[in-house]
Amino acid sequence: MTQVSLARFLIEEQRAGHITPDLRLLIEVVARACKSISHAVSKGALGGVLGDAGTGNIQGEAQKKLDVLSNEILLEANEWGGHLAACASEEMDHCQPIPNVYPKGHYLLLFDPLDGSSNIDVNISVGTIFSVLRCPDGISEVRDEHFLQPGRTQVAAGYTVYGPSTMLVLTVGNGTHAFTLDREHGSFILTQRAMRIPEDTKEFAVNMSNRRHWHAPMQRYIDELLAGKTGPRGKDFNMRWVASMVADVHRILTRGGIFIYPRDKKDPDKPGKLRLMYEANPMSFIVEQAGGAATNGYERILDLQPTQLHERVAVFLGSKNEVEIATRYHREAQ
Numbered sequence: 001m002t003q004v005s006l007a008r009f010l011i012e013e014q015r016a017g018h019i020t021p022d023l024r025l026l027i028e029v030v031a032r033a034c035k036s037i038s039h040a041v042s043k044g045a046l047g048g049v050l051g052d053a054g055t056g057n058i059q060g061e062a063q064k065k066l067d068v069l070s071n072e073i074l075l076e077a078n079e080w081g082g083h084l085a086a087c088a089s090e091e092m093d094h095c096q097p098i099p100n101v102y103p104k105g106h107y108l109l110l111f112d113p114l115d116g117s118s119n120i121d122v123n124i125s126v127g128t129i130f131s132v133l134r135c136p137d138g139i140s141e142v143r144d145e146h147f148l149q150p151g152r153t154q155v156a157a158g159y160t161v162y163g164p165s166t167m168l169v170l171t172v173g174n175g176t177h178a179f180t181l182d183r184e185h186g187s188f189i190l191t192q193r194a195m196r197i198p199e200d201t202k203e204f205a206v207n208m209s210n211r212r213h214w215h216a217p218m219q220r221y222i223d224e225l226l227a228g229k230t231g232p233r234g235k236d237f238n239m240r241w242v243a244s245m246v247a248d249v250h251r252i253l254t255r256g257g258i259f260i261y262p263r264d265k266k267d268p269d270k271p272g273k274l275r276l277m278y279e280a281n282p283m284s285f286i287v288e289q290a291g292g293a294a295t296n297g298y299e300r301i302l303d304l305q306p307t308q309l310h311e312r313v314a315v316f317l318g319s320k321n322e323v324e325i326a327t328r329y330h331r332e333a334q
């Protein structure tokens, strides 16, 4: 059987009218940058890339060397191609317009350059998450506010997981598809077309150490899962938590499950931990395109109107029926 490379897949999507030539170029460039990040990540201690950078980001997190390096790789790869108007990143205070020496395009690119970076020093899977929006018409100077578009307007989203193999998972609004990096030839090869998340599951992913801080509907939902076969749900549930969203979501895309990072009482001012623009929106688009669901406990994530670039949000995503139950418990408690 002939292998379908990412390049060929994208050409075919373009011919079918699903993407423009510029969006094809953009995705190719992001994939190329992810290959460089994959290379840097896999060198580990030998590449001198582990450990803290000694700096912090706007969200108050200590940056790892690889957070900073991955951010630079993505910026450099994307600035000269002419397909972008600006980039925004978890690791930058504000959006970065394309330098004036290069032509400007019609897309906005957002990324979490290295997701799960607390796992990097212990050799556990990390990833890159990205989201593509259209730049509003008639903008001469792009500012943060131009990125504040609901997730449903994304034209593409994807992530790369740097695990035992490096995989790129992508949607352009026509299903969710997975590609595996062929290291010998340096290209991503389509290994799963039209991924589907089972509607029912017996697996959940949550950081249980936060249990005492949760609100009542979240306590109720997890208590019922933990009650197992003899409880109200009538089945036993298994738990997994990698603490790299890419790895947890990748497992859910592969075999089902529900991923939860709720709002809690520990930090009442924060509406959750994960970032709407770099994590929740792209992952929700990917999950919905694979037949799953994603809410903040009350509303569909893709319908939320962002108010800040670095906004945080509660996340419930994955197997449809499970997300519906968790969401119903939250709505009932309102």
Ligand code: AHG
Binding pocket: 061, 090, 112, 114, 115, 116, 117, 118, 207, 243, 244, 245, 246
């Ligand atoms: P990042 O490394 O990009 O800052 O994201 C980390 C996120 C996400 O990947 C993961 O699901 C979550 O943080 C883990 O949080 P806890 O350490 O609180 O479990």
Ligand code: MN
Binding pocket: 061, 090, 117
């Ligand atoms: Mn971070």
Ligand code: MN
Binding pocket: 112, 114, 115, 116, 245, 279
């Ligand atoms: Mn992240």
Ligand code: MN
Binding pocket: 067, 090, 112, 113, 114, 115, 116, 117
């Ligand atoms: Mn990150």
